[in-house]
Amino acid sequence: MASKLADLAARMDQINEFDREPVAESQLQGGARFASLFAGEHVAATEFVIGAFFVLHGVSARDLIWGLLLGNLLAVVSWTLVCAPIAVRTRLTLYWYLRRIAGPGFMAIYNVANAALYCILAGAMISVSASALGDWIGLPATPLNAVFPSSAGWVAIAIVLGGLFTLLAILGFTSVARFATVAAPWVFVVFVAGALATLPKLGVTADFSNLWEVLSTKVWNGVPVEGQERYGFWQILFFAWFCNLAMHIGLSDMALFRYAKKPWYGLFTATGVYPGHFLAWLCSGIMVAAIGREMTPGRMAEEALGVAGVFAVVLAGWTTANPTLYRAGLAIQAVTPNWPRWKITLWVGLVTTILACFPVFFLKLLDYVALYGLILMPVGAVVFTEHWIIPRLGIPSDPAERKGLIVSWPALAVWIATLALAWVLPFHLFYRWLPCWIFAIVFYALLRRWSR
Amino acid sequence: MRKWLAALPLFVALGASWVHFTGALAESSFRQIFLAASALWFVLALWAQREKKSGPAN
Numbered sequence: 001m002a003s004k005l006a007d008l009a010a011r012m013d014q015i016n017e018f019d020r021e022p023v024a025e026s027q028l029q030g031g032a033r034f035a036s037l038f039a040g041e042h043v044a045a046t047e048f049v050i051g052a053f054f055v056l057h058g059v060s061a062r063d064l065i066w067g068l069l070l071g072n073l074l075a076v077v078s079w080t081l082v083c084a085p086i087a088v089r090t091r092l093t094l095y096w097y098l099r100r101i102a103g104p105g106f107m108a109i110y111n112v113a114n115a116a117l118y119c120i121l122a123g124a125m126i127s128v129s130a131s132a133l134g135d136w137i138g139l140p141a142t143p144l145n146a147v148f149p150s151s152a153g154w155v156a157i158a159i160v161l162g163g164l165f166t167l168l169a170i171l172g173f174t175s176v177a178r179f180a181t182v183a184a185p186w187v188f189v190v191f192v193a194g195a196l197a198t199l200p201k202l203g204v205t206a207d208f209s210n211l212w213e214v215l216s217t218k219v220w221n222g223v224p225v226e227g228q229e230r231y232g233f234w235q236i237l238f239f240a241w242f243c244n245l246a247m248h249i250g251l252s253d254m255a256l257f258r259y260a261k262k263p264w265y266g267l268f269t270a271t272g273v274y275p276g277h278f279l280a281w282l283c284s285g286i287m288v289a290a291i292g293r294e295m296t297p298g299r300m301a302e303e304a305l306g307v308a309g310v311f312a313v314v315l316a317g318w319t320t321a322n323p324t325l326y327r328a329g330l331a332i333q334a335v336t337p338n339w340p341r342w343k344i345t346l347w348v349g350l351v352t353t354i355l356a357c358f359p360v361f362f363l364k365l366l367d368y369v370a371l372y373g374l375i376l377m378p379v380g381a382v383v384f385t386e387h388w389i390i391p392r393l394g395i396p397s398d399p400a401e402r403k404g405l406i407v408s409w410p411a412l413a414v415w416i417a418t419l420a421l422a423w424v425l426p427f428h429l430f431y432r433w434l435p436c437w438i439f440a441i442v443f444y445a446l447l448r449r450w451s452r
Numbered sequence: 453m454r455k456w457l458a459a460l461p462l463f464v465a466l467g468a469s470w471v472h473f474t475g476a477l478a479e480s481s482f483r484q485i486f487l488a489a490s491a492l493w494f495v496l497a498l499w500a501q502r503e504k505k506s507g508p509a510n
Contacts, residue, residue, distance in 0.1 A: 196470060
């Protein structure tokens with residue numbers, strides 16, 4: 001077991017070799033670069049679903065607006081106070097920093113978990129695209145509680161789209177990524193224009209005099225659709241805060257912030273989260289209200305913008321699934337025996353396409369986003385503790401590197417124990433990460449002190 | 453300059469949705485304008501990107 005992990009670790013090191021060294025002073029980037037980098041970051045296909053789900057969950061307009069404003073603020077603060085300072089001080093990616101702390105074997109486990117989560121996320125994005133195409137060609141809408149595909153047509157569309165996205169990814173991730181940078185501003189315009197074009201259908205007058213009344217009675221009216229739990233201010237606040245948990249508290253955005261001149265560049269994430277996780281969610285909520293609160297992203301965009309709307313949902317699914325497929329491939333590159341890039345992508349694409357056939361992944365997207373962050377969060381807590389708390393306790397840092405460990409058992413124990421705690425905590429799923437994060441920090445500090 | 457020219461269709465698409473909202477543009481016309489502006493955006497933005505790539509370094 002230990003030799004297998006060591007072998008895996010050696011291969012992972014090879015893959016990540018190019019960013020082994022801390023970023024040099026000359027490579028640091030200014031604030032403007034970060035502002036533009038984040039600007040198009042959070043407008044994806046999933047925004048069509050998330051914003052619409054808030055309407056279906058019967059949140060009131062006031063709760064939604066305040067919840068999103070404050071939740072996104074907390075997310076920006078988390079990037080600024082938790083992720084960016086560690087990245088700026090170490091100038092390392094999470095991969096190399098965590099390797100020093102928890103060992104290369106731990107990294108192998110982390111990478112496999114990450115790859116699996118990325119595959120599910122990419123599958124959900126393909127599902128969103130498939131649902132748009134399905135609505136357009138007249139397939140029956142998938143029920144909100146569906147786990148399995150509702151028709152052979154749905155499976156066929158998911159397979160065709162998944163296969164196509166995979167093929168295009170094999171032909172060139174970089175070209176699709178370049179195309180995605182062109183598509184991102186247009187997708188944002190689709191949200192805004194779609195909502196504007198929908199407002200008259202809901203009865204909003206041209207002088208906006210009845211805007212609030214319409215929004216609070218016909219869009220976010222506080223009444224959930226049948227079978228959906230009602231969400232209030234706190235659920236919305238926590239959702240906006242944790243929907244990028246793996247990136248800020250989970251520290252995976254260290255890869256970006258290691259290039260920042262100052263830790264306060266974390267504030268620039270606001271240029272991404274407020275357009276994407278505030279405005280776009282409000283816009284998709286308005287659009288879904290106009291089609292009788294049915295979770296059919298394609299129909300809602302078509303109703304607002306015609307065929308361009310359908311195209312937007314399919315394209316947003318494709319351009320956002322592409323980097324996710326890439327990241328999943330990168331994460332499992334080490335566990336595949338010297339496979340070429342195309343073969344890894346093919347297998348990742350195959351798994352993702354199979355997952356995309358199951359509508360449950362996009363119909364339970366809010367819960368999945370919560371789980372995704374929750375699963376990776378303890379790793380961020382371990383790094384946070386090791387960086388800020390362990391030196392203050394007078395314990396030497398980077399135990400795995402100093403002792404030549406393959407796996408740091410305190411780190412692994414904290415990860416497992418935190419997930420076990422999250423499983424049994426009697427709170428709403430959205431609230432569990434915060435007490436679990438605090439638990440992970442305290443437990444790791446205690447284990448490190450005990451095992452020094 | 454190229455960037456601004458490429459961005460023009462996006463402003464047209466947004467402007468059309470605003471005019472439609474005010475009631476001065478019928479839905480079918482709005483959708484046609486939006487579709488045409490979207491297509492033009494992709495053509496111009498991809499062209500601008502290609503020009504930038506093949507253009508001088510400075």
